[in-house]
Each structure stands twice: as structure tokens, then as C-alpha cells.
Amino acid sequence: MPWKAISPIEVYKILPRTNCKECGEENCMAFAVKLVNMETKIEKCTPIIKEDKYKKALEKLTELLSPQVREIEIRSPKKTIKIGGEYVMHRHELTYINPAPIAIDIDDNMSKDEIVKRIDFVEHFEYEYIGRKLNLDLLAIRSVSNDPNKFKEVVKFVSENTSLPLILCTFNPKVMEAGLSVLPDSRPLLYAATKDNWREMGELALKNDLPIVVYSPGDIDTLMTLANTLSKAGISDIALDPGTFVGPNGLRYTLSTFTMLRWKACNEDDKLAGYPLIGTPITAWKMIEGEKDQKMWWETLMAVMLLTRYSNLLIMHSLEGWSYLPVVMWRFNLYTDPRRPVAVDPGVRTIGDPKEDSPVMVTGNYALTYSLVGMDIQSGKVDCYLVITDTEGIAVECAVPGRKFLPEGIAEVLKTSKLDEKVKHRYLIIPGKAARLSGDIEDVTGWKVIVGPQDSKDIPKFVSEKWDPKKLSEIYGN
Amino acid sequence: MLKELLSGVVAVEKDKEKIKNKLMNDLANLLGNKLLEVLEKHGEFEIVLEDAVIEVDELRILIQPSLLRRMVEVPAVEEAVGMAVTELIETKFAEPEMKWDGKIVEVNMGATPSEGGTRDRSFTIGGETMPPIYRLLGVEEAMPHRPVIAMDVFDMRIPLPKSIKLHFDEVMDDPAEWAKRCVNKYHAEMINLHLISTDPYIKDTPANEAIKVVEDVMQAVKVPITVGGSGNPEKDQELFIKISDIVDGEKVLLNSLNLDMKLEDIAEYIRNKDCIVIAFTPMDLDKARELNRKLFDYLPRERIIMDTNTAGIGYGLDYGFSVMERARLAALMGDKELQQPIAAGVTNAWAAREAWLKMDVFWGPREIRGPLWETSTALINLLAGADYFMMMHPFSIETLNKIIDYLMRFSPPDPGAIMDWVGSELG
Ligand code: SF4
Numbered sequence: 089m090p091w092k093a094i095s096p097i098e099v100y101k102i103l104p105r106t107n108c109k110e111c112g113e114e115n116c117m118a119f120a121v122k123l124v125n126m127e128t129k130i131e132k133c134t135p136i137i138k139e140d141k142y143k144k145a146l147e148k149l150t151e152l153l154s155p156q157v158r159e160i161e162i163r164s165p166k167k168t169i170k171i172g173g174e175y176v177m178h179r180h181e182l183t184y185i186n187p188a189p190i191a192i193d194i195d196d197n198m199s200k201d202e203i204v205k206r207i208d209f210v211e212h213f214e215y216e217y218i219g220r221k222l223n224l225d226l227l228a229i230r231s232v233s234n235d236p237n238k239f240k241e242v243v244k245f246v247s248e249n250t251s252l253p254l255i256l257c258t259f260n261p262k263v264m265e266a267g268l269s270v271l272p273d274s275r276p277l278l279y280a281a282t283k284d285n286w287r288e289m290g291e292l293a294l295k296n297d298l299p300i301v302v303y304s305p306g307d308i309d310t311l312m313t314l315a316n317t318l319s320k321a322g323i324s325d326i327a328l329d330p331g332t333f334v335g336p337n338g339l340r341y342t343l344s345t346f347t348m349l350r351w352k353a354c355n356e357d358d359k360l361a362g363y364p365l366i367g368t369p370i371t372a373w374k375m376i377e378g379e380k381d382q383k384m385w386w387e388t389l390m391a392v393m394l395l396t397r398y399s400n401l402l403i404m405h406s407l408e409g410w411s412y413l414p415v416v417m418w419r420f421n422l423y424t425d426p427r428r429p430v431a432v433d434p435g436v437r438t439i440g441d442p443k444e445d446s447p448v449m450v451t452g453n454y455a456l457t458y459s460l461v462g463m464d465i466q467s468g469k470v471d472c473y474l475v476i477t478d479t480e481g482i483a484v485e486c487a488v489p490g491r492k493f494l495p496e497g498i499a500e501v502l503k504t505s506k507l508d509e510k511v512k513h514r515y516l517i518i519p520g521k522a523a524r525l526s527g528d529i530e531d532v533t534g535w536k537v538i539v540g541p542q543d544s545k546d547i548p549k550f551v552s553e554k555w556d557p558k559k560l561s562e563i564y565g566n
Numbered sequence: 567m568l569k570e571l572l573s574g575v576v577a578v579e580k581d582k583e584k585i586k587n588k589l590m591n592d593l594a595n596l597l598g599n600k601l602l603e604v605l606e607k608h609g610e611f612e613i614v615l616e617d618a619v620i621e622v623d624e625l626r627i628l629i630q631p632s633l634l635r636r637m638v639e640v641p642a643v644e645e646a647v648g649m650a651v652t653e654l655i656e657t658k659f660a661e662p663e664m665k666w667d668g669k670i671v672e673v674n675m676g677a678t679p680s681e682g683g684t685r686d687r688s689f690t691i692g693g694e695t696m697p698p699i700y701r702l703l704g705v706e707e708a709m710p711h712r713p714v715i716a717m718d719v720f721d722m723r724i725p726l727p728k729s730i731k732l733h734f735d736e737v738m739d740d741p742a743e744w745a746k747r748c749v750n751k752y753h754a755e756m757i758n759l760h761l762i763s764t765d766p767y768i769k770d771t772p773a774n775e776a777i778k779v780v781e782d783v784m785q786a787v788k789v790p791i792t793v794g795g796s797g798n799p800e801k802d803q804e805l806f807i808k809i810s811d812i813v814d815g816e817k818v819l820l821n822s823l824n825l826d827m828k829l830e831d832i833a834e835y836i837r838n839k840d841c842i843v844i845a846f847t848p849m850d851l852d853k854a855r856e857l858n859r860k861l862f863d864y865l866p867r868e869r870i871i872m873d874t875n876t877a878g879i880g881y882g883l884d885y886g887f888s889v890m891e892r893a894r895l896a897a898l899m900g901d902k903e904l905q906q907p908i909a910a911g912v913t914n915a916w917a918a919r920e921a922w923l924k925m926d927v928f929w930g931p932r933e934i935r936g937p938l939w940e941t942s943t944a945l946i947n948l949l950a951g952a953d954y955f956m957m958m959h960p961f962s963i964e965t966l967n968k969i970i971d972y973l974m975r976f977s978p979p980d981p982g983a984i985m986d987w988v989g990s991e992l993g
Contacts, residue, residue: 193992490848
């Protein structure tokens, strides 16, 4: 059945048990605990890696700690991307490990300008979210011409113009071989072996030690047959594409097949199902009729569903920022460690250069709330003190009904930070979404409450219009 | 190395190679460790296999110790060789062995004249015995009842994102008209009325006045309705008691009861009415259990839906999703305290700025981003197990309905439709 945590004792027994501290931990037991929590890597224990006498132990440990879904590397000379490597079916059982990379396609009938445009799009796509940068990851080159020379040229051109890892897509082994011939120092992902070309494609993967996708849309027995055959033939890095069907015919097939495969990998220890799953929302461009927007709309929805349902890599086509925005944000959410709330420490932050009559504002300690509020205040050039109260990492709108935005918490921060010595006034601006707690906050803190805007983007306007401690004291008689 | 060396030949002459491998293998076994020792002393040798069909005694042997050692240590040379497998190994996919012991309670919403009410339709949700779309066949188990989508209506004009306001601007001062538009123009299955003006910090509309709005809306539209308060526990309690008096017989949903209320009063009062309650807890499974437990003392399970609280992508959906998924999985594994159908306030997706803020042109118009955010959020909730959706944008609702259609009736995929996406011009 589902994920069972490995006991640190089990791991400890296999470790050298010399307490040599080379791993940076106090002793082997401490290292074992970190290992099972996935907070460190085996490689940190240099003795077990380097010394011959521990060879058996290392094998045993690697086996014990190996994920339910095989981890595969795709490399360019400069970048490495890992896919798979997952231990659990549901993120709440532990955490997900390798955020599914997103590839954008290029085809070999495109003009150089168009190719450059697509490379630029992927390389420059960046969205800032709670202080992290969200990006796209790799390029998938498709052979539409079916001409080995043309494909080779395009692969060469792309590899000279980007450092991103590549996926080579063709069902023609000759074309694939031509493409590979210009990538001597890379480890591209081969897409794909089918029931018709598996011998030759498998040969290429084996000879060059490359990861390869097996593809059998709508026929899962053949998918398993291909995976089994190639693995018996000695290929270890295999990925599975059961077919991404968008729309009425097959959406259900796709979602349930992805789910069943992952179930078997995680809960039934099925090695053949335990390969990374490849989702291709790009098929929306073939299956959905109508305008371009329509195709992109469905492509994005498909990507969101496939991310949620266990896809370890996505191949997409759109070149619009909006297509990818919900996908990269949901991916970030999905792969955050549920064991640690995305929170910042409670306390007081000074923003800009606040004086004794500067405003004091209150917000929660959900990392996103904090970063948005902080950004808005900064960009409005408002000097102020920001009181961050402990909402257990939950957003204000949920923390208020959930009784996690507590007057006592605010009072605590005010007290420990000695804010009353730093400002002369006694006014707190609270989030508009916490309006209904005004009375309680006043009672508990002894400060007067001013209800701020619903959204923090209106803070600068709010402050410039409403903040005047002198006038306020006239109104409130302080 | 060895693999490379040999697999190159294999491609051309598989059969010859096989024999060659066998020869080398036999040779190694034959010579064994003794020869190895000798070789270590005497240095370099070399094997040259000119042709696989030549006889062993014709071989001129010059063995390199390292190569030989590898041959000795790896008896399975044949397996290590490239595509030694020449035929497909037929393998069947066996559907997973899943065992789910629990079943989600079925809840009826709304009542038609034959059911004692005045609605033109009624819905049943729940009844699942498996998480959604976990198996290929068995729609009945995965989604025995179609999830239902209710459209939000407010009892006063509130600030709404432009892309939503566009659809409702002229009716926003009249909740009955607003509800009508939802049903007549956007085919809403249910109306989710929010009496937010009752909030003491907003307009503090008295409960007696607010319930008139409920009557108006029930007159204006004939679909089942949900009535929500302002979130103020005391006021909502008063409001819900009055509502339960006037809507008896209609199976109206009350949105929502929570742990901050005096359940011994409100739940006790509505015990003998027929309204359904939505039990709200803030992304906390223990509290969800606690609230359900408390409610079970007053109400039959068939009258409780739970809202474990959800959020938009990027704004806490990771919590919302996992709490909902955990609740559903636990319920299906037999946890009786969580076996209620799940309501999802997908409208929360609009709290995401990416849904409504004007951004750099690179990110496209908010008119697309908004509904895309709401639809995506809804889909994620659907996959976590939600049965009842509260939503706003007509296009999001239309899309979600389509997807529910696609998921509920199994129509086999047509491989030809996508088989060659790799080689297609996609525009
Ligand atoms: S490096 Fe290895 S052997 Fe040394 S203390 Fe750490 S775990 Fe133990």
C-alpha cells in the first residue's frame, strides 16, 4: 500500500557507523534521519561512496531509498533536468520531488526567425512569484519534414542558439539518428519508440545511452509491451506516453490511464508502470477545432489536469504568456513541500525609511501575502512598519474565517517589537478582508484600528488619501 | 564500453554476433581464472574475431587482461548486449487492485412539486465509492452523480473583476434579476445567493429584510438555491433560523455552518426542517471531522455537505487541494466522519491577481486570464473530489460542464486523431 516512511534505524544499520562527520552531520544516526526525510543525499557520506568495502552497503542503501518512479536525466552540455523520481502518488503522503518540466516545440519546417522567436520565448519566460522565478524548461524539436538532413540542420541550429536541454521528436529512426549526430555532448530525450520502430529506436537509445519515450496512444497493453521489451533489451531510462487526448473522445481515457499507471507504480510496486509519464497537451492543436485561442485554452486546461494527475513532463505549443501562467504557478504549488507551510516569520518589517509618524500596517505570514503586500508598499514608495502576524502560513482571506488572524497574535508582535516606542501614534491599518475583527483587535491591542483596502495594491493610494496622524487624532481624539 | 563495442555489430549482423558472443563466453569459461592469473603475469594479449563462423581452433588469441576479466565476471554477455531482444515481449496491463470500503453519502438538493417543493428540478450529489477517474471503466463508481455548479448572486452591488461585471452589470442592484440572468441566459443549474449586506460592518441589513430577498429570488427562478450569510457567526445564525422557516419544503442549502456558531442552537432549530447545511472549515481536516461529528448529533447525514475551503491557483490551492484530496481518500477508506459530499468555493480563484489585474501585454488580456484561472481552479477541485461548485464566470462554468460531460461518458479514444502529432503542421 501507499508510501511507508523508511525508518532511520534501517538506514543507520547500513551506513558505515563510524560517526566520522564527513557528511556534515554529528553522527551517522543524524545523517540517517536526514536521509529518510530527503533533506540530504547519499553522496554526502563520502566513505560509503568512495570506499570499496562499502560497495554492497551502498547498493543496498540506494535500493532502499530509490523512488517508486524512476528518475531520468535530460542534459545539454550546460543544463540538466530531472524528471520522475517520485516516491508517492499524493503529495500529502510526503512531497513531490521534481517539478514537471515544460517543453515548447519547434518544428523543422519553421523559418530560422520563427525558431529563434520560440527559443527566446522559452529562455525569457519568467514570472516572479513569492520571491521565486518561474520558468519554462526545454525545447522539443519535431521533424515535420521527415528529412534527416533537414532535421539535423535544425537540431544543430537550435543547439547552437540555446543551452536548454532538448527532446528530439520523430518516429523515423533515420531522422533521429541524423539529429543525434550533431549532439555529441548532450543527453536529449528521444521521442518516441512505437510498435513500428522500436527496434531501431531502441538501438539508438541503447547505443548512445539515452532516455527514450515509448508511445502508444490509446493502447495501454502495447505501451506496457514496449516498455517491457525495451527494458529487457537493456534500456534503463524509459518514459511512458499513453497518449494525451483532449476533448470528448479520450479525455477520460487519458486521465484514468495516467492515474492507474501511477497507482501501480506507487501502490503495487509495478516496475513497468514506474517510469516517468509524458503528457503532451500540444495535441490540443490537433484535436480542438476552431480558433487559435480555443486550441490554446484547451492546451492549458489539459496541462493543468495532467500536472494534477501525475505527468512528469509536458510538451506544449502555444507562444502566449497567459497559456503558461496558471501552469507554472500550479506546478510551483503542487511541488511545494506540504510538510512545511510556505510562511515567513512573524514580526515587524520596516519598509523604506519609516519615521515616528509613519503608518503601521498588519498582514498575515503566508509567504505570498507577505511578498505581495511588501511589493505593493515598496512600489508605492510608502515608508511604513509592517506587522506580520502568525496566521500559520495561511492567506488573510482564509485566516479570518479560520480564526487564524488573531488579535492576540498582533498584540504579541506589537509588544515584542516595542513598536510603541518607535511610533508616536497608535493606529493600525488592517487588511480590508479582516474588517470584521476591528473591534476585537482594538480591545486586545489597545490601538485604534483603521480598515485598509481589500487588496494591497491599493495601499499606496489609501495611505496618500487617508493617512494623516494629526487629522486622525482629531477624529479619534487620541 | 563492451556494450558499445558489441551493439554496433549487432545492428548489422545480429546472428553472427550471437554466435560470437557465445564463443567468447565459452572461451572465457573454459580458460577461467587460471589463465587470468597467467595473463596478469605476462601482460597483453588480444582477441581478434575475424568472423563469427570460424572455428575456435582457428582463433588467434591475444588477450587483454581487463577484457578477459570482464568476460569472466559477466557471464551474461548476451544479455548485456544491445537489442538482443528481437521480438516484442507481449505484456498485458492489469488494472490496479484498488479496494475502497467507504461510500460518500448521497445528498438531495432542491425539491420539485412531486417532492414537496416548488423547484423545477432537484439534484443528488455524492454516492461515490472511488476517487474521481481512478479507473477506466466504472463511471458509476467514480462519478455516480453529476457534480453540480451553482452561480453566485449577491444581494448588493459589490466590486467584481471586469470580465465578470461585463455579464451582470445592469442586474447587480437587483438580486432577483441577477438570478434570472444566471438561469435564463447562462443556464445555471443552481443559484448561490449571498446575503452579504447583512454584515454588521457592511450594511447590517436586518435578517427580516434579508429574507425578503430570498423570497424574491425563489420567485424569480425555479432552480434549487443556496443561501449564504455574511460570515458573521451571530448574524448568520439569526438569518439562517429565519430562512429555514420560510423555505421549508424546498431543500435549500444554508451556506454555511461553522465551529464558531452555537451549533446547539442553530442545528437544533433546523433539526425538523428540511434544509441542507454546508459545513465550513478552514483547510483543516481535524476541524472538518469535529464539525461533522457535532452536526451528526442534530442532523441526518443526508443533510450535510462539507466545504473544506479552497483557494485559487497560486493563492493557497496547494493547501486546499491536499486537504480536499485527503478528506476524500480517507472517506473512501472508511472514515465515517468525512463521508459527506464536498462543496468547493471556486469563486475564490478570483482573489488571484493574475485573474483580474491588468498586466504587461506579455501575459495576455485579463479577459482570458480570469476565466482560465477560475476554470483551472475548478478542474483541480474536481480531480480532488468536489461534488458541488460555486462559481462566477459564465465561460468557466460552460467549460467545466463540458469537461464533466467528457469524463462521465466513456467514449474510447481514437489513436489516429493524435498518433502523428509529431509530424504535423500545427499552425
Ligand atoms: S559521512 Fe557517513 S560515515 Fe561519516 S558520519 Fe556521516 S553518515 Fe556516518
